[in-house]
Amino acid sequence: MLKEALIDKLDxxxxxxxxxxxxxxxxxxxxxxxxYEAASPRGRIALMKAVADGVMQPDQDFVDxxxxxxxxxxxxxxxxxxxxxxxxxxxxxxxxxxxxEHPTWVKAVRKLAFTHLFPRQDRLYRLGSMLRFYQRxxxxKAVRKLxxLRILPKQLGEMEAIMPDASGKGITQxxxxxxxxxxxxxKLRVGMFHGCIMDVLFNETNLNTVRLLTEAxxxxxxxxxxxxxxxxxxxxxxxxxxxNLARKNVEAFSKAEVEVIVSNAGGCGALLKEYDHLLExxxxxxxxxxxxSSRVKDISELLVEMVEPDTWAALPESxxxxxxxxxxxxxxxxxxxxxxxxxxxxxxATYVPLRExxxxxxxxxxxxxxxxxMAGNLLDEKMGHVAATQADILVTSNPGCLLQMKAGIKRAxxxxxxxxxxxxxxxxxxxxxxxxxxxLRA
Amino acid sequence: MLxxxxxxxxxxxxxxxxxxxxxxxxxxxxxxxxxxxxxxPDVVVMPQSTEEVQQIMRVAAKHQIPIVTRGAGSNLCAGTxxxxxxxxxxxxxxxxxxxxxxxxxxxxxxxxVRTADIHQAVEAHGLFYPxxxxxxxxxxxxxxxxxxSGGLRGLKYGTTKDYVLGLxxxxxxxxxxxxxxxxxxxxxxxxxxKLLVGSEGTLAIITQAILKLIPKPQTQxxxxxxxxxxxxxxxxxxxxxxxxIIPGTLEFLDQGTIRVVEDFKQxxxxxxxxxxxxxxxxxxxxxxxxxxxxxxxxxxxxxxxQIKVATTPEEADEVMTARRSALAALSRMRPTTILxxxxxxxxxxxxxxxxxxxxxxxxxxxxxTFGHAGDGNLHPTCMTDARNHEEIERVEDAFAEIFQAAIxxxxxxxxxxxxxxxxxxxxxxxxxxxxxxxxxxxxxxFDPHNLLNPGKMFAKETRNRVVVxxx
Numbered sequence: 001m002l003k004e005a006l007i008d009k010l011d012x013x014x015x016x017x018x019x020x021x022x023x024x025x026x027x028x029x030x031x032x033x034x035x036y037e038a039a040s041p042r043g044r045i046a047l048m049k050a051v052a053d054g055v056m057q058p059d060q061d062f063v064d065x066x067x068x069x070x071x072x073x074x075x076x077x078x079x080x081x082x083x084x085x086x087x088x089x090x091x092x093x094x095x096x097x098x099x100x101e102h103p104t105w106v107k108a109v110r111k112l113a114f115t116h117l118f119p120r121q122d123r124l125y126r127l128g129s130m131l132r133f134y135q136r137x138x139x140x141k142a143v144r145k146l147x148x149l150r151i152l153p154k155q156l157g158e159m160e161a162i163m164p165d166a167s168g169k170g171i172t173q174x175x176x177x178x179x180x181x182x183x184x185x186x187k188l189r190v191g192m193f194h195g196c197i198m199d200v201l202f203n204e205t206n207l208n209t210v211r212l213l214t215e216a217x218x219x220x221x222x223x224x225x226x227x228x229x230x231x232x233x234x235x236x237x238x239x240x241x242x243x244n245l246a247r248k249n250v251e252a253f254s255k256a257e258v259e260v261i262v263s264n265a266g267g268c269g270a271l272l273k274e275y276d277h278l279l280e281x282x283x284x285x286x287x288x289x290x291x292x293s294s295r296v297k298d299i300s301e302l303l304v305e306m307v308e309p310d311t312w313a314a315l316p317e318s319x320x321x322x323x324x325x326x327x328x329x330x331x332x333x334x335x336x337x338x339x340x341x342x343x344x345x346x347x348x349a350t351y352v353p354l355r356e357x358x359x360x361x362x363x364x365x366x367x368x369x370x371x372x373x374m375a376g377n378l379l380d381e382k383m384g385h386v387a388a389t390q391a392d393i394l395v396t397s398n399p400g401c402l403l404q405m406k407a408g409i410k411r412a413x414x415x416x417x418x419x420x421x422x423x424x425x426x427x428x429x430x431x432x433x434x435x436x437x438x439x440l441r442a
Numbered sequence: 443m444l445x446x447x448x449x450x451x452x453x454x455x456x457x458x459x460x461x462x463x464x465x466x467x468x469x470x471x472x473x474x475x476x477x478x479x480x481x482x483p484d485v486v487v488m489p490q491s492t493e494e495v496q497q498i499m500r501v502a503a504k505h506q507i508p509i510v511t512r513g514a515g516s517n518l519c520a521g522t523x524x525x526x527x528x529x530x531x532x533x534x535x536x537x538x539x540x541x542x543x544x545x546x547x548x549x550x551x552x553x554x555v556r557t558a559d560i561h562q563a564v565e566a567h568g569l570f571y572p573x574x575x576x577x578x579x580x581x582x583x584x585x586x587x588x589x590x591s592g593g594l595r596g597l598k599y600g601t602t603k604d605y606v607l608g609l610x611x612x613x614x615x616x617x618x619x620x621x622x623x624x625x626x627x628x629x630x631x632x633x634x635x636k637l638l639v640g641s642e643g644t645l646a647i648i649t650q651a652i653l654k655l656i657p658k659p660q661t662q663x664x665x666x667x668x669x670x671x672x673x674x675x676x677x678x679x680x681x682x683x684x685x686x687i688i689p690g691t692l693e694f695l696d697q698g699t700i701r702v703v704e705d706f707k708q709x710x711x712x713x714x715x716x717x718x719x720x721x722x723x724x725x726x727x728x729x730x731x732x733x734x735x736x737x738x739x740x741x742x743x744x745x746x747x748q749i750k751v752a753t754t755p756e757e758a759d760e761v762m763t764a765r766r767s768a769l770a771a772l773s774r775m776r777p778t779t780i781l782x783x784x785x786x787x788x789x790x791x792x793x794x795x796x797x798x799x800x801x802x803x804x805x806x807x808x809x810x811t812f813g814h815a816g817d818g819n820l821h822p823t824c825m826t827d828a829r830n831h832e833e834i835e836r837v838e839d840a841f842a843e844i845f846q847a848a849i850x851x852x853x854x855x856x857x858x859x860x861x862x863x864x865x866x867x868x869x870x871x872x873x874x875x876x877x878x879x880x881x882x883x884x885x886x887x888f889d890p891h892n893l894l895n896p897g898k899m900f901a902k903e904t905r906n907r908v909v910v911x912x913x
Contacts, residue, residue, distance in 0.1 A: 016777035016828070021475045022516045022580045026556070035488070035534055036462075037515070038470035050469045055480075061466040080770035081779070 002058040005095035006051050011088065015049045018042065018083050024075035029360050029378055030068050038065050041075035041085050048092055063100070066092050068374065070367050071235050072360035073331035086332065087277060090234050097237030114238050118196050118228040119245055121170065128200035129168030162406035167203040170194060171210065172222050174203065180210055180220040187217035187306065191258030191295075193249075195268050195399075196228035202399050208428035209264045209299055215432060216306040225252035229268040231328075234278070235365050246275045247285055250292045261292065264299045264424050266398040267365070270332025272296045298329055299424055300338040300397065313433045314347035321346075321426075322354045322391035324361060324382070324405060326398035339397055339423055346430055354394075355385040363404035379404065383412035394420045444484045448505050452487050452529070455497045460488040460535070471530045474515035474522040475577070476864060477778050478828050483510070483524040488532045492610065492618065492649040495531070499647065500616040502529060508896045511643040513554060513582030517589055518781055519862025521642050525897040531647065533584050539563055540650065546624045547655045548607060553584025553648050557591075560653070570658040572599035575858070576769070584648050590640030592858030597816030598688045601858065603639045605654045611638060611646035614889040624652055637884070642860055643895040645888040659724035663734050664691070664761045665751040667741035668715040672696070675717035676792035678744040679815050682721075683788075685740060687733050691722030692816030693765050696795060699772065699810040699823075700764075706771035709763055715747060717795075719815060720765045768812045769823075776808070776825040782841060784848035785857030788818040797847040798822050805840040807833070819857035845871065866901040 024041040025031050031040035038047060044065060050056040066089065073086040102110065117123055134140055171194050172178055182188075190213055194206050213220050226249050230242030249272070253261055263269035271278070273296040279289040321343050329335050336358075344351045362368055362378030386394060386408065394409070396402045405420035444463075453461040462468075463485045472482045484507075489495050502509050508528030515522050524530050537554035542564060549564055549571065557578035560571050574593035575581055581591065587609070592601040608622030622628055622635040638646055669675040679692060695703065695718045704711040711718065719741070723733045734751060741749055752758035773779040786794045795811055798820075802809040813820035822844055824837050845855045845868050855861075855868040870878050882900060885892075 013777065017774075019475065019477070019773055019779055020473055020515075021577065022514055023577075025514065025580050026558075036467070036470070037532075038466050043470040046473060047466055047469055056465050056469050059465060061464050065466055081773040082770070 001099045002063075002095060003051055005098045006048065006058060006092065009091040009095040009098075010048055010052055011091065012052055014083055014088060015045060015052060017081050018045045018049070019081050020046065021080060023078050023080060024085070027074040027078045029070055029072065029074070029362075030374065033374060033377055039068055041069075041079075044069060044092075045083070045085070045088060048088060063096055066096060068371060070327075070360050070362070070364040070374075070378075072327035072364060074327060074358070074360065076331050077334075090237070090239060093235070093237035094239040095237075110236075110238075114233055114236070114241055118232060119241070121196060121199070121227060124196055124200050125168050125170055125173075128166045131163075131166035131200075132168055135163075135165055158407045158411070162403055162410060164201050164403075166201055168200075169203070170199040171203060171206040172224075174207065175210070175222075178222045178224055180214055180222075182217050182219045183215045185217060186219045188219070189221060189257070189259050190218040190302070191221050191223045191253045191256050191261045193226065193229070193261055193263045193268060193272060194222060195263075195265050198265055198268070198399055202402075202422070205264060205399075205422050205424050208424045209262070211428050212299070212303060212424060213262065216303060218302070218306070221256045221258050223252040223256035223258070225255070227252075229271050230278075231267050231271040232365050234271060239278070242271070243278055243282070246278050246289065247282075250275060250279075250285065250288050253292060253295075254288055259295070260297055260302065261295045262297055262299055262302055264397070264422075266298065266326030266329025266333060266335075267400055269296060269298050270328035273333055296333075298333055298335045298338070298397070300342055301335055303427070304338045304341055307432070309341070309345035311432045312346050312427070313430050315349050315430060318348045318350065319392040320352050320390060321349045321393045321395060322352045322386065322389040323357055323395045323423075324354055324386070324401060325358050326396060326401045327360050327364070329397050330358060339395070342423065342427060343395060346427075352389045352391055354389055354391075356382075357385075361401055361404045361408070363400040365400060368404060379408050379411065383408045383414070386418075387412060387414060392418060393426065394418055395423050395426055396420065397423045444507065448501065448507070449485055451501050452485060452498060455494050455501070456487055456489050460490070462486040462488075471512065471515075471532070472524070474512075474517050474520060476518050476520040476523070476862070477780055478834075479520040479523050479863060481523050481525045482527065483530040484527045486530045486532060488535050490535045492612065495533075495612050495647055495649050496616055496618060498529070498531060499612050499614065502893055503614060503616060503891070506891060506893065508893055509647070510895050511584070511588070511647050513585035514556070514577070514580045516577040516581045517585060517860060517862065518783075519589070519642075519856065519860040519864050521589060521860050521862035521895070521898060522585075523863060525863065533649075534582060536649065537582075542567060542569075542655075543624065544569075548624045549653050549655055551583050551651055551653065553582060553587070553651065555583050557581050557583055557586055564655055565658055568658050569655040571605065571653060571655055573602045573605060583651060583653075587639050587648055587651055588641065588643050589860040590858075592814070592817070592819060594691050594693060594814060596814055596819065596858075597692055598690050599656075603636060606635055606639050606651060607654050608652035609635055609638055609648055610650035611648045613646050614891065614893050618649075619646065622652065626654075640860070642862060642898055644885060644899055645894065647894070659690070661727045661730050662690070662722060662724040662758075663730050663752065664720065664722040664758050665734060665738065665749065666761050666764065667719045667721065667738075667746040667750075668712060668748040669717045669719070669745070670715055670747050671745075672716045672795050673792045674744045674746070675719055675815070676789075676795075678719060678741050678746065679791065680789055681740045681744065682737055683816075685736060687723075687736060689721050689733070689737065689816060690724040691720065692814070693720040694718070694791070694811075694813055694815035694820075695720070695764065695768060696799075696811040698808075699768050699812045702771045702775065702810060703764055703767050706774065707763060707767050709760065711764060712748065718764060720761065765812070772810055772823050772825060776827055778826045778828040780824040780826065780837065780841075782822050782824070782844070783813070783819060783857050783859045784822060784844055784853060784855065785817075785819045786848050786851045786853030788816065790851040790853065791815055791818060791820070794818075794820060794848060794851055794853070797851075798844055801840050801843045801847070805836045807836060807840055809840070814857075817857070818853065842868075861899045863898060866899055869899065869901070
């Protein structure tokens with residue numbers, strides 16, 4: 001069953017392109033952690049090919065090995081043959097999902113999350129309201145006091161502890177507008193991708209994104225009808241649902257007639273940029289998807305292009321800043337220098353490179369919940385390097401990484417010495433020397 | 443499949459976690475970086491000490507089970523394919539740098555240390571370990587020693603064999619031998635150190651090595667010279683050396699490779715030139731500057747159409763891009779990339795490249811050549827598709843002719859990749875029947891029951907086919 005599904009889904013041409021040179025291995029977190037060939041990209045590709053060639057039957061070990069992959073795609077930039085490993089692992093997971101029999105409760109949770117929650121922004125806002133009530137009403141305090149968290153799995157408890165303040169309103173409801181004019185002369189019409197969870201848990205970051213963009217001369221359009229990007233779906237083997245979401249987003253942004261589509265979350269941005277691949281077998285949508293993908297940019301790319309580096313205002317006091325790169329921003333969107341350039345252009349900030357800042361932090365979507373042991377090991381290693389920077393501020397550019405870094409700071413006992421911040425929030429706090437500021441909340 | 447009692451003996455030595463016999467592990471250790479070669483082991487064992495290796499060897503000897511030792515599996519001669527099944531002995535858990543001795547300028551390492559990690563560790567002390575095989579970011583030092591690996595600095599600094607001072611190894615009977623040591627002079631008996639270097643895991647299992655270090659060169663500079671004619675490039679190489687300059691790097695790309703690289707990277711290489719030389723020098727700043735000036739003059743005299751000397755680190759990086767991108771650019775063209783390594787005396791490079799071109803055209807194949815011009819080690823690289831059996835047969839025949847051409851020019855069938863499975867049928871062409879007999883005698887002395895890496899180095903029957911079995 002699984003064998004047939006894999007043969008059907010896997011791109012055999014790309015499997016054959018793997019030269020087995022092994023250059024991917026030093027970049028792979030799970031290989032470094034375990035030392036097992038099968039836990040490396042070369043090994044996983046060999047397993048996929050062995051199934052396709054009939055050398056092995058895909059058993060539970062095969063499935064486990066595929067699930068152990070973080071999907072960080074650190075192997076892609078170092079691959080001489082340019083094998084798109086990220087696509088191969090998604091195809092494999094799609095095949096696994098197609099045939100896998102989950103226990104009833106897992107099925108229910110997956111259905112709830114992937115079909116009824118992430119794709120439905122209205123429900124996420126309602127959930128946000130409930131969470132906000134939980135956080136504000138004193139219930140959270142009570143729960144923490146009673147030690148209820150101790151009965152949760154350790155990882156869930158850790159996540160609860162660093163949960164940001166939720167919001168029941170999205171960016172559009174907050175601003176009461178879908179088109180926000182540029183401050184000063186309009187240079188570009190930009191469509192803002194607000195994300196699903198991002199718009200509930202990181203509303204402030206979305207608001208700051210609009211601020212930075214409008215102050216940089218962008219007219220910002222919050223395209224109506226946009227939905228979750230589908231990254232969590234694609235990574236969990238729900239590629240068909242991801243395609244449905246992609247079509248809705250492509251539709252929404254093409255209607256909005258924007259020149260650029262901007263994302264402030266590396267995880268979303270990478271999939272948005274690959275909608276053309278996701279929809280390549282859909283003749284009706286492929287061309288439109290290409291239009292969409294070619295316009296996607298990360299906020300840091302746009303800011304580097306549009307803002308003179310010497311116009312950022314100084315931090316009130318001097319700080320050491322380090323940067324944990326988001327895997328999908330780096331390996332999916334190929335954005336590496338821009339965030340660092342931005343940090344280096346802030347006066348009063350000393351940028352300190354993070355050793356192995358290009359390595360996955362272990363967050364990887366919901367990986368830290370489903371593979372807590374591996375995720376925990378990776379996080380501990382990461383925090384060792386973070387502590388060595390002696391930075392005051394640890395910057396990331398993806399919500400999942402940000403939460404993981406917050407959890408890591410707690411776990412490593414660095415609270416009070418260091419805070420984790422999304423790059424957008426840091427820059428919005430700094431703003432610009434002579435730019436007219438825009439108070440959007442008024 | 444090995445009987446359960448043998449597997450449980452192995453598990454008792456290394457622990458449950460480090461003895462793998464499930465399907466997924468067997469598949470994962472059934473290949474290395476050699477195209478079209480694969481064979482499943484019966485069990486994968488990952489020891490962490492010499493004593494564990496010794497115990498595993500004793501179990502294997504007792505039950506007559508073949509052992510293939512493996513590091514990163516990055517070799518290109520199918521040297522780590524377990525053709526006869528048995529045990530794959532993975533040494534990447536033995537990855538400790540035991541000691542850096544600044545008094546004696548040596549480093550003592552376990553076999554699983556990555557070559558790039560050795561570079562990093564010694565350079566932090568202002569020291570230098572010159573061998574730099576192309577795969578050094580993943581390759582392990584044990585594999586480098588077993589295959590006597592080369593690299594870009596072979597001309598000036600030599601290869602792995604020139605840096606191995608002493609070894610600890612487990613023999614097929616379970617005894618441990620220690621050869622050489624932290625000394626430069628040692629003529630006590632046969633040189634077993636040199637014998638084990640390049641023995642491809644057929645004589646003993648290397649469990650520790652003492653390597654020679656040298657002071658780190660102060661500076662490094664690079665340049666590119668482009669030629670309309672291959673013979674002008676070859677003459678430049680000879681002239682540089684005839685002028686008593688030994689460059690640290692002297693690399694070569696042929697026209698086919700240049701076109702593919704330019705197509706892939708768009709770095710502004712002229713695609714109508716026949717050859718590019720990448721030349722680097724390292725050492726004292728003054729000497730390096732003087733050598734680079736002299737080399738430029740020699741290249742000009744030999745009608746180089748364009749010369750690019752890097753003056754900043756950024757420019758140096760740009761210049762290096764051409765050579766660095768060669769394999770990536772070539773490997774993206776077709777699904778299967780066969781990277782070979784015929785080697786000739788460096789004065790014969792031009793005729794060798796011409797021979798490769800002629801053979802390529804005659805067989806209607808796509809073979810580009812790049813490699814180490816300074817030491818005559820060329821990498822004719824064939825872009826093909828393993829699924830096209832008819833084409834693969836032509837590839838085999840073409841490579842057979844290429845190896846014959848190399849031997850005819852006074853060269854050899856492999857300069858740095860090793861014999862393994864893929865070159866075994868040609869070994870006799872190079873060393874002769876008497877040479878083979880002596881080598882087999884040595885094998886017999888070390889490993890009378892043929893337990894270590896069987897099926898490698900010596901072809902079972904005379905078969906002059908390499909690349910794939912014609913089953």
